[in-house]
Amino acid sequence: MPTNSDRQGLPAGVADISWNVRNNVTSAADVLERHLAAIDAREGDIHAFNIVLADEARLRAAEIDEAVAAGRDPGPLAGVPIALKDNMCTRGIPTTCSSRILDGWRPPYDATVVTKLHEAGAIVVGKTNLDEFAMGSSTENSAFGATRNPRDITRVPGGSSGGSAAAVAAGFAAASLGSDTGGSIRQPAALCGVVGVKPTYGAVSRYGLVAFASSLDQIGPFANSVGDAALVLEAISGHDQMDSTSIRRGPFEVSRQLDMGVAGLRIGRIADLPEGASPDVAARLDEAFDALRDAGAEIVDVEVPAFGYGLTAYYLIAPAEASSNLARYDGVRFGHRVEAPDTNAMYMATRTDGFGAEVKRRIMLGTYALSAGYYDAYYGRALKVRRRIAADFAAAYASADVLLTPASPTVAFRLGDKTADPMSMYLCDTYTIPSNLTGDPAMSVPFGTGDDGLPVGIQILAPALEESRMFRTAAELERRAPK
Amino acid sequence: MSQTVGATVSEETWTLRGYEMVVGLEVHVELATRTKLFSASPNRFGDEPNTNIDPVTLGLPGALPVLNRQAVELAMRLGLALDCTVQRSTFARKNYFYPDMPKAYQISQYDEPICVDGWLDLPGSIRVGIERAHLEEDTGKSTHVGGTGGRIHGSDFSLIDFNRAGVPLVEIVSRPDIRTPEQAKAYVSELRAILVAVGASDAKMEEGSMRVDANVSVRLPGAEFGTRCEIKNVNSVRSVGRAIEYEAQRQVAMLEAGESIRQETRHWDENDGRTHTLRSKEDADDYRYFQEPDLVVVDPDPEWIERVRWALPVLPAARRARLADATGQRADAEAILVVTDRDQDAYVLAVAGAGGDAGRALVHVKEAFAEQGERPSVPVADLAKLTRLEIDGKLTATQAKQVLAEIVANGGGDAEAIAASKGFEAMDTSELESKVDDAIAAQPEAWSKFCAGEAKAMGALVGAVMKASSGQADGKAVTALLETRRDIAIA
Amino acid sequence: MGRVALGVVSERITPEAVAKVAKLARLSLSDDELQQATHQLSDMLDHFADIDALDLDGVEPMTHPTPISNVMREDIEMDCLDRDEVLAAAPAAQDGRFRVPPVVGLED
Numbered sequence A: 001m002p003t004n005s006d007r008q009g010l011p012a013g014v015a016d017i018s019w020n021v022r023n024n025v026t027s028a029a030d031v032l033e034r035h036l037a038a039i040d041a042r043e044g045d046i047h048a049f050n051i052v053l054a055d056e057a058r059l060r061a062a063e064i065d066e067a068v069a070a071g072r073d074p075g076p077l078a079g080v081p082i083a084l085k086d087n088m089c090t091r092g093i094p095t096t097c098s099s100r101i102l103d104g105w106r107p108p109y110d111a112t113v114v115t116k117l118h119e120a121g122a123i124v125v126g127k128t129n130l131d132e133f134a135m136g137s138s139t140e141n142s143a144f145g146a147t148r149n150p151r152d153i154t155r156v157p158g159g160s161s162g163g164s165a166a167a168v169a170a171g172f173a174a175a176s177l178g179s180d181t182g183g184s185i186r187q188p189a190a191l192c193g194v195v196g197v198k199p200t201y202g203a204v205s206r207y208g209l210v211a212f213a214s215s216l217d218q219i220g221p222f223a224n225s226v227g228d229a230a231l232v233l234e235a236i237s238g239h240d241q242m243d244s245t246s247i248r249r250g251p252f253e254v255s256r257q258l259d260m261g262v263a264g265l266r267i268g269r270i271a272d273l274p275e276g277a278s279p280d281v282a283a284r285l286d287e288a289f290d291a292l293r294d295a296g297a298e299i300v301d302v303e304v305p306a307f308g309y310g311l312t313a314y315y316l317i318a319p320a321e322a323s324s325n326l327a328r329y330d331g332v333r334f335g336h337r338v339e340a341p342d343t344n345a346m347y348m349a350t351r352t353d354g355f356g357a358e359v360k361r362r363i364m365l366g367t368y369a370l371s372a373g374y375y376d377a378y379y380g381r382a383l384k385v386r387r388r389i390a391a392d393f394a395a396a397y398a399s400a401d402v403l404l405t406p407a408s409p410t411v412a413f414r415l416g417d418k419t420a421d422p423m424s425m426y427l428c429d430t431y432t433i434p435s436n437l438t439g440d441p442a443m444s445v446p447f448g449t450g451d452d453g454l455p456v457g458i459q460i461l462a463p464a465l466e467e468s469r470m471f472r473t474a475a476e477l478e479r480r481a482p483k
Numbered sequence B: 001m002s003q004t005v006g007a008t009v010s011e012e013t014w015t016l017r018g019y020e021m022v023v024g025l026e027v028h029v030e031l032a033t034r035t036k037l038f039s040a041s042p043n044r045f046g047d048e049p050n051t052n053i054d055p056v057t058l059g060l061p062g063a064l065p066v067l068n069r070q071a072v073e074l075a076m077r078l079g080l081a082l083d084c085t086v087q088r089s090t091f092a093r094k095n096y097f098y099p100d101m102p103k104a105y106q107i108s109q110y111d112e113p114i115c116v117d118g119w120l121d122l123p124g125s126i127r128v129g130i131e132r133a134h135l136e137e138d139t140g141k142s143t144h145v146g147g148t149g150g151r152i153h154g155s156d157f158s159l160i161d162f163n164r165a166g167v168p169l170v171e172i173v174s175r176p177d178i179r180t181p182e183q184a185k186a187y188v189s190e191l192r193a194i195l196v197a198v199g200a201s202d203a204k205m206e207e208g209s210m211r212v213d214a215n216v217s218v219r220l221p222g223a224e225f226g227t228r229c230e231i232k233n234v235n236s237v238r239s240v241g242r243a244i245e246y247e248a249q250r251q252v253a254m255l256e257a258g259e260s261i262r263q264e265t266r267h268w269d270e271n272d273g274r275t276h277t278l279r280s281k282e283d284a285d286d287y288r289y290f291q292e293p294d295l296v297v298v299d300p301d302p303e304w305i306e307r308v309r310w311a312l313p314v315l316p317a318a319r320r321a322r323l324a325d326a327t328g329q330r331a332d333a334e335a336i337l338v339v340t341d342r343d344q345d346a347y348v349l350a351v352a353g354a355g356g357d358a359g360r361a362l363v364h365v366k367e368a369f370a371e372q373g374e375r376p377s378v379p380v381a382d383l384a385k386l387t388r389l390e391i392d393g394k395l396t397a398t399q400a401k402q403v404l405a406e407i408v409a410n411g412g413g414d415a416e417a418i419a420a421s422k423g424f425e426a427m428d429t430s431e432l433e434s435k436v437d438d439a440i441a442a443q444p445e446a447w448s449k450f451c452a453g454e455a456k457a458m459g460a461l462v463g464a465v466m467k468a469s470s471g472q473a474d475g476k477a478v479t480a481l482l483e484t485r486r487d488i489a490i491a
Numbered sequence C: 001m002g003r004v005a006l007g008v009v010s011e012r013i014t015p016e017a018v019a020k021v022a023k024l025a026r027l028s029l030s031d032d033e034l035q036q037a038t039h040q041l042s043d044m045l046d047h048f049a050d051i052d053a054l055d056l057d058g059v060e061p062m063t064h065p066t067p068i069s070n071v072m073r074e075d076i077e078m079d080c081l082d083r084d085e086v087l088a089a090a091p092a093a094q095d096g097r098f099r100v101p102p103v104v105g106l107e108d
C-alpha cells in the first residue's frame, strides 16, 4: 500500500483513506471531520469554495460507515472527501460557475461524474471557486471574489480551476475535480504544487459540466499524488451514452502500471517549443529530463512546428463556441433576470448585469469570429490551424512516447499582476492549450520549486488514450522530484 | 383536397398581364417519433404545458443532445420516397435569441443535409424538384397575452410552453419549379399523402405538424427570376393557393406600377386574405452557423439505406398508375384520386382479381363506399359478381345501384338473388327498341326538336321510355338508340 | 489597457463592428466600455494575426478532437423533469408556463 500520509502533515491521501475506510481501520466520519477542521482553519484566507457542504457530507459519511459496518463495500473511493469545481451540476445544490447570472440556480439533475463519484463511495465536501464560466487563468474573474494560493496567499492559485487546486493543496479535500479547456486543470495544479490531469477528450463524460467550449472541455482530477489522481480518474472515466462525444471504452486502469518505471520509454523534448518559460521553470524542466534519463528513459528531440499557433487557434475557437454556449443565459427559464419592458430589453439588461468583464470580452470575440464576413478569416482558419497542430503532434509521437514541457511559463504570480491586460493572462496557457486542441491527454506533476520557493509543475503529454504511459512517466518524476 | 386538383393541374396555367409566377415551397413536418430529436421526453401533441421537458429540451446548463435513431430513419424514409440521395450529414447551430428557442440556438442541418436532389411527381405528370430535406429541432410555443387577441403587437406579456421544443422536424425544400396555385396545392397534397404513406408524419396542417412557407416571385416567361418574398403562416392547402395567388398579383401590380419588389418575409393573413410585411432582408439576423460540437457526423451505411428503401410501401403515384392500368382511366381522373386517397385502391384491384370489372368497381367504390375505410365491409366476391352482371347486360346501371345499396346495407349479399328478389332482369334490345319507337311516335314535336339539335328535347323521349319500362330500362342504352335513330333520320 | 492605449491600435476592428457584435450577443456597452472593448479586441486580433501567414490551402477544418460518427439513441421515453420544480426555479411563471415580457422586435 503506497502511503503518503506523512506528506507535509496533510491528512491521508485517497489511497490510504479508501483502504482504511473499506477495511474499517478509520471511519469516513473521522476522515471527513479532519478535512472540515482544515477548512475551518484556513478557508477564510484562501476562499477555495463557493459553498461547503458540511451537513450533506456528514450524512453521506454516516451512510458509508453504515455500509462498511453492514459488510458492504462502498467502493474504490470509500469515504474520500472530494471537492467539485462549481461548474458541475449537482441536483438541488447551487451550481454557479462563479457567475452572478447563475446565482441561486439549483440544477434538477446530477452531472455524470457526480453520479460516478457517488457510486465509488466518495464524499462531496463542497463546490469550488473558478474564473467565471472557467474563463481565466488566475481565479480572479469570479463574481464571488478571488481564490488565493495556499503556498502564498498573496499569489493566485492559477485558473480557472483555482478553487479545486487550492482545496487539495490546503488539505480541504483529498482530491478534487476540475475542468480543463485550455489548461484550467494543469496550470493551477502547477501553481499550487499538486497533480492535475486533463484526460483524453471523450474519456470522461461532459454531461452535466456547464459548457465553456464544447470541443475542448474535459473534466479531470486534482490530487496530492500521482497514485491518488489515478484512482480518481479510474472512478470517473468510461463511456456515457448521455454524451455523444464520449469514447466507447471502459474506465482507465492506470494505477497498476505506476511502478513500471520508464526504462525504454522515449521522452520527447520539443526543440522548437515557444519561448516564454522563466529561467527557474526552464531549469526544472532540464532536471526532469535528466531524472528520466537516469531512470532508463531515452530522451529524443522532436519538432512541433505549429505548437506556437495554438494560442491563436484556441482564442478564436474557444470564444466562438462559448459565445453560442452562453447564449442560453437569457433570463427566461432559470437563473438571474433583470426585468425590462420587453423581452429584448430584458435579454440585454440580464446579460449585461449577469456576466463579468472577461466573459463579455470572450463572448464578443467569439461572436465576431463567427459573424458574417469574418467566419472564414477567423473561426474557419483557426479550425485548419487546429488540424495542422494535430498532424504535427501525430508526427512527433512517431518518434517519442510522451513529451515534456513546462505546465506554466512561471510560478504563481501575484494577485492583480495580469488582470489589467487580458493578453498577458492568455499567455499563461501557451504550453497547455495544444492538447485541448488535439484532444490528447496531458498532466502536470510537481517537480521542485522555482523563484521564491514556489512550486513548479512539469507537463507530460501523450497521444490519445495513452494515459498509462503518461502516468508511468508522472510516477517516475514524482519519485525523483527534488525534495 | 387532391381530387379537385388532380384533373386540372396538368392543363391550367397561370399568367397575369404576361407575367408568370415562380414558386418554391419550404415544408416543415414533425416526425412521428415517440421521443424528441435529441432527448428522451415524449414527442406528444396536446399534453399539459411544460410536462414533456428534460434538461436538453430546456437547454439547461450542462445538458447535451443525443440523436434519435428513429428520427434519422424517418428522414431517410421520406427522402427516399422523394427519390433523394441520402448522404453523410452534420448538424450546425443556428444562433438567434427568441424566448421559445431554449438554447438561443437551433440545432439544424446546414451545409450537409441528410437528403438531397430528389423530386416529386404531381398527378398529371408535372415534376417538382426537391433541393434538400434536412433534420432540425422544433421550437416551443409562445402565447401572447393581452393586447388585441393573441397578436404579438400590443400584448402585455407572453407565456411559453416547451413541450414542442426539440420535437424532430424535417424541412423539405423544393426547387422553384411551381408555376400555378393549383400546382402548389397539388404539391402540398401529394407530399402530405407520401408522408402519411411512409409513416414519417401525420402531416396535420391544422395541428401544425405540417407547415408551409412559400417563396414567390414573378417574371416575364424566359426572363431572369424576379426578387422573391417568403410567405409564412400558410396553414391549409386552400390558403397555400390563395396566398400564392394574392402575392403574385401584388408583385405584378407593383412591377406594372414601375415599383420594384423588395426581398422580405411576409405573413399570410387568413382573415383579410392578404400578405403583410414581417421582416425585410436588411434587418435579417446574422445566424453565425457553425458545426455543432456536441454532436457527431451522421453517415448511414449503404446497408441501412437499402433496408429503408426496400421497406418503403407502394407510393400514392404508383398506386394511382396501377389503378389507371386496371380501369383504363387517366391516372389523374377524379375517381382514381378519390379512391386512392381513401386507400380503397387495393380493394378495387381485389374485386378485379376476383373476376369483377375494375372500371365498374371503381365507380361503385367511389360512389357508395365513402363512409368505408381501407377495408370495406362488402366481400370482394360480392362486388365482383355485381359488376359481372352489369357488363353481361343482366343489370342496368340504375338497377346495379339499387342492388349495391342493399349489399352495402347488409355488409354483403348475392347480387343475383337480390336482383331477382327485386324482379330485375334486363330487357333485351328488341323490346327496348319497340318502346323507343313508341315514344317517338307518341311525341312527334319532341322528336323533331331533338333532330333539330335541341339536346334537352331528348329528356321527354327518354322519360317516356322509362315510364313504359317502369324505370328498368338502361338510360344509356335508350339514349344510344335515340341518337342512332336521329342520325339515320337527318342523314 | 495601458499598453494598447499607447501602442498603435489596429484597424482590424472598428467601434461600429464591436457595437454590432455586442448587439448580436445581447450585451449593452457604455461609450467607454465600447472604446475599451475595441482596444482590447484589436490588441488580441493583432496577436492572432500570426496565422495569417500560414498557407492552409487544402487543410481540412478540425471541428472535433475525435473522429467518431453515428452516435444515436433508441427512440425510448424516459422520465421528464417535474414541472413545478422547474417553474419554481424560473424567474417568472404563470399557468404552468414560463412568463416573459412582451416579445417585440423579435418576431420570426
Ligand SMILES: [Mg+2]
Pocket (backbone or CB within 6 Å): B026, B171
Ligand atoms: Mg427555412
Ligand SMILES: [Zn+2]
Pocket (backbone or CB within 6 Å): B028, B136, B171
Ligand atoms: Zn427550418
